[in-house]
Amino acid sequence: MTIKIQYVQMATSEAMSEYVTKKLIRLGKKFEWIIKADVNFKHENFPKTKGKICNIELSLPGPRIFATSNEKNYELAVKETIKDLTVQLKKRKEVFKTH
16 A cells, blocks of 8 residues: 655644554555555644644545544544544445455
């Protein structure tokens, strides 16, 4: 699996890159058929939102899977996004089993 990490209008964080890479590698071991992961980190200053946004798009056989979360810090955002992706991947795995 190849992992591409982008920081949109914010400074690059080596620690955050390592954290998300570690989480995605663990996910890749569980679901071997993941081809590529595109990760985007954004910071928004809207008063009604928490502001730390993580978007992850996974390329795999069939349609791509996408999840996003908006949390108070980036670690929580990554954790929630990967949790959402895991649910979607489990559903996709069930479809693979039936064929």
